[in-house]
Amino acid sequence: MPYFDAASSAPLHPVARQALLASLDEGWADPARLYREGRRARLLLDAAREAAAEAVGCRPDELVFTSSGTRAVHDGMYGALAGRRRVGRHLVVSAVEHSSVLHTGGALEADGGEVTQVPVDRTGAVSPAAYAAALRPDTALACLQSANHEVGTVQPVGEVARACREAGVPLLVDAAQSLAWGPVEEGWSLLAASAHKWGGPAGVGLLAVRKGVRFAPRGPADERESGRAPGFENLPAIVAAAASLRAVRAEAAAEAARLRELVDRVRTRVAELVTDVEVVGDPVRRLPHLVTFSCLYVDGETLLHELDREGFSVSSGSSCTSSTLTPSHVLRAMGVLSEGNVRVSLPMGTESSDVERFLSVLPRVVSSVRERLGAPTPSPAPATPSPDLTVDALGRRCPIPVIELAKVITEVPLGGTITILADDEAARLDIPAWCEMRGQEYVGETRRERGSAYVVRRRS
Amino acid sequence: MPYFDAASSAPLHPVARQALLASLDEGWADPARLYREGRRARLLLDAAREAAAEAVGCRPDELVFTSSGTRAVHDGMYGALAGRRRVGRHLVVSAVEHSSVLHTGGALEADGGEVTQVPVDRTGAVSPAAYAAALRPDTALACLQSANHEVGTVQPVGEVARACREAGVPLLVDAAQSLAWGPVEEGWSLLAASAHKWGGPAGVGLLAVRKGVRFAPRGPADERESGRAPGFENLPAIVAAAASLRAVRAEAAAEAARLRELVDRVRTRVAELVTDVEVVGDPVRRLPHLVTFSCLYVDGETLLHELDREGFSVSSGSSCTSSTLTPSHVLRAMGVLSEGNVRVSLPMGTESSDVERFLSVLPRVVSSVRERLGAPTPSPAPATPSPDLTVDALGRRCPIPVIELAKVITEVPLGGTITILADDEAARLDIPAWCEMRGQEYVGETRRERGSAYVVRRRS
Structure with a gap:
């Protein structure tokens, strides 16, 4: 385990x-x-x-x-x-x-x-x-x-x-x-x-x-x-x-080299194996044993729970797992995605085979969580796209606002805008992060009586 | 041990x-x-x-x-x-x-x-x-x-x-x-x-x-x-x-009764076996396992050291063992002797035989420390006592001021006074405590440029 x-x-x-x-x-x-x-x-x-x-x-x-x-x-x-x-x-x-x-x-x-x-x-x-x-x-x-x-x-x-x-x-x-x-x-x-x-x-x-x-x-x-x-x-x-x-300390040099290689493997392979993932943190100037990545359209708590069922104990900086309901201040300060966030930190002595098993389990777990949440899959654009759209995600928790945004982005023409109404704190971080990952333009946020309106312009 | x-x-x-x-x-x-x-x-x-x-x-x-x-x-x-x-x-x-x-x-x-x-x-x-x-x-x-x-x-x-x-x-x-x-x-x-x-x-x-x-x-x-x-x-x-x-807690009632009896034994026997000793604290409303007594004309640090050499680990509220050079605030607040102070607190499971051995060792240890410090032994009064005397114990640490006082008390007639000059903090506590133990009258203290003058009137 x-x-x-x-x-x-x-x-x-x-x-x-x-x-x-x-x-x-x-x-x-x-x-x-x-x-x-x-x-x-x-x-x-x-x-x-x-x-x-x-x-x-x-x-x-x-x-x-x-x-x-x-x-x-x-x-x-x-x-x-x-x-x-x-x-x-x-x-x-x-x-x-x-x-x-x-x-x-x-x-x-x-x-x-x-x-x-x-x-x-x-x-x-x-x-x-x-x-x-x-x-x-x-x-x-x-x-x-x-x-x-x-x-x-x-x-x-x-x-x-x-x-x-x-x-x-x-x-x-x-x-x-x-x-x-x-x-x-x-x-x-x-x-x-x-x-x-x-x-x-x-x-x-x-x-x-x-x-x-x-x-x-x-x-x-x-x-x-x-x-x-x-x-x-x-x-x-x-x-x-x-x-x-x-x-x-006596074991540190050898163990650091070994774990560094395992973490490099996770960094590379996660990006290959899981779609819509952002691996964060400095790839070189970093602790030897630690890697963090975030998966779009997934909520952290469910992801951790599913990984735990598969026998893997990891943590998350996603808002969805924290008692404060705000995403990790670290991810926020970095301006990276917090959705579906997973931190893997390997204890000394971690076996390579355990890391391999994690990599083999992760894609399936992420897919199943996405499926349950109704995450978007690429679909053809509608015949006559409307120039602008508004999505009401008020009262819906991370990662739903981003999922709703991703579902409709192709329903507006290039240059058209989508306005997402959301009151989950995580949206403030995750909507701009999603835009950056997807090559869309994040226009800005306007505070509303309830929550905020986030405007995104379709660029790709 | x-x-x-x-x-x-x-x-x-x-x-x-x-x-x-x-x-x-x-x-x-x-x-x-x-x-x-x-x-x-x-x-x-x-x-x-x-x-x-x-x-x-x-x-x-x-x-x-x-x-x-x-x-x-x-x-x-x-x-x-x-x-x-x-x-x-x-x-x-x-x-x-x-x-x-x-x-x-x-x-x-x-x-x-x-x-x-x-x-x-x-x-x-x-x-x-x-x-x-x-x-x-x-x-x-x-x-x-x-x-x-x-x-x-x-x-x-x-x-x-x-x-x-x-x-x-x-x-x-x-x-x-x-x-x-x-x-x-x-x-x-x-x-x-x-x-x-x-x-x-x-x-x-x-x-x-x-x-x-x-x-x-x-x-x-x-x-x-x-x-x-x-x-x-x-x-x-x-x-x-x-x-x-x-x-x-499961053992507390039985163990409290047993240790209470051992402590009662220490309270009684110490007073019998050691001269010039004050057993302090409430004899009845007390913790079952703890007893404290103070021995005149003894310094706490030497006493603890000698008891340690005999295999007994005890502590002391005497000034002489503390890094602050002031006697225990507890003994001071009680107004009891702090000289040669020993606290015995028995762990659960303490054997009766160990307590007996402590009681057999203690009188000898106290005597030897007193001997080394030149503690007074009863001596006949001088032929023509002077009515008043001054003892200079400035610069001398506990228990010397009290030892010097005790040595000369019979050199003044009943009603005569002795003035002790001392600058050790412990004297303020121990001279009145000695008077109380000895039936002498403590007249009072006058602050001097260096230390204090403590006046004692011979009453017995």
Whole structure:
């Protein structure tokens, strides 16, 4: 039963399991105590910190263990923002950061601060020049992920770090998706990561803060972890996290090459095997194990459900699977299709045969979902096309508005327009994306009392 | 090698270990995902929540898992304070709360709020009437521990809860020390606890918030745990925490009776076997497994070190062992001796023979430390006592000032005074405590440029 959602959570690495078991008996006491059980726990904690710091590329006293990657991001951002409060309350982030970064930005805004989101190109990458231009004299902190969690695109961290250094702004790198594969490019000031993303246990995050970075921990005073991560240390899990990071790093180069080839195969073959599909993200500057594509005329939730029935666990950035009913902010920022979105992220050790089986199953699954939803099939144009048409898709959820649009596009002559009335948030992203894929012209959107009117001109 | 510091962290319960192992393979995926690995994780999480809620005595949807007891306290207090911000920014706590409660109070004060600390009597208990009197129309939250972590005294939670209900103030109960032994008395609004205190793994706390309690989670938005505990769920550990809570509860009644008898033995025998000792805390309304006593003329760090060499792991609230150089705020609030302080907290399953061995070792260890420090031994009064004497103990650390005082008390006649000059913080607590133990009169303290002058009148 292939699990292809390593980017959400990787299966526990055998070394993590082993280290966890071994330290359960030695690592339950309070490492702050001076008696033998405490001293043993302290030794384990110190050794884990050294191992993790080596993998991160920092000094052990620059690194603390938090209770999750989300906490590392929250507390790292708050600490850096508070430490530079005198400089200002402006924050720069990319538009495709993890929600933990964007939500901390949201909290800053609600509290009177200001956030600039640097846009990304169609591959999901920021431009270092655009990033540098967003830095201001009152910028307290800049944040950039090492690689995107939804589409795998690697960000130009080194160049952005140089721009930040020149501007005197500390850069926090969310390395959650990439730390298993290697250290982050030089130049960061703060770094956050999450153990369960590399095959370590849940309950452990990393926060590294370089010496010299102004940092004022948030919240009530606490003596644990240099005052940067309150609460009793999650010790056996910390040991397991550090041991497994070292283990995955030892395998990383060979495994990256192998998975990169498998992902290339998915990228090429999906485009061949499935009609009306958009493979997104940078094809080269990307994480080795992750690929995302979107299928027109399919809703993500049904697609995931059908793939799950076939034994494949994948995730989706489609609106249809999210509790918020809005499409992934990453896909939106990239301006790509969100309909029928599938993210495949291969855990280390994934068999080539499982990927082959996925490729053999996918076209059939997509076809059957399309059939059920009444997706358009090429049909001859009617005898006397009307010059303009209006389609009412109000109250209909993704992907129906796009399906309705595709069904009638040939009913208008070249140059004629179709107006689609829709109130599903996803339409705002998917109708322009469909036009781009189909060579049609997206004219624009007009807000209505209910939903919007999207106008498309037939060009092909 | 007996470990007598369960109140810091209990050894992992066998059921916790078993449950942790069993759920490592099933519980690593994201419980928010809809594929089978996610559904399995969700089932484990739901079952753990039900079991924990049953033990706490609340509805499953009132309980979330946090990453530690400290986080549960921090986030519970912040959430409740923010939820009632319109009412006011006044907080009521007992003077002997855990540092996580007091530090959150400190952060509130730094932010312009106000904190009232309700004093405790010499046993460490608050008076319900005094607590009720501290509640004001602008009180946003009241906090009271279920039992004290340093001396074991059980607080009158039920009565205080009634007073809070009448005043319309939510009561947060820090149940970290008592939850293993049974549910908290009825009437609380919020409850916090920590799994590693009951033999569960580190990395798991509980926060229960009763329906109808106004609560505004602190910090950036996050969808996990009803928005009350951000970050990926620490799942196998959560399963282990819930399973072990259920297991310790099944053993609690029998084990409480057995340990209560052992602790009674320690309380009686320590007072018989060791001279100049003060056993503190309520002898009856107390946790079954915990006893604290203080030995005159001994420094806590040396005592702990010597006991560790004899194979006993205990902790101390003496200033001499703390990084802050101030004696335990609990002992200070109780007005009892902090010198040579030892806390013995027996893990479930502690053998009677280990307690006997501790009692046989303790007198010798205390004597040898006293001898090394030059503690006073009864000596005949000098022929012509001077009416008043001054002892300069400036620059000398606890327990030296008290040792010097005790050495010269018989050198003044009855009614004569001794003035001790001292600048160790502990003297402020220990000199009056010594007077009370010795039947001497503590006259008072005068601040000096360096340290203080403490005046004692000989009465016996």
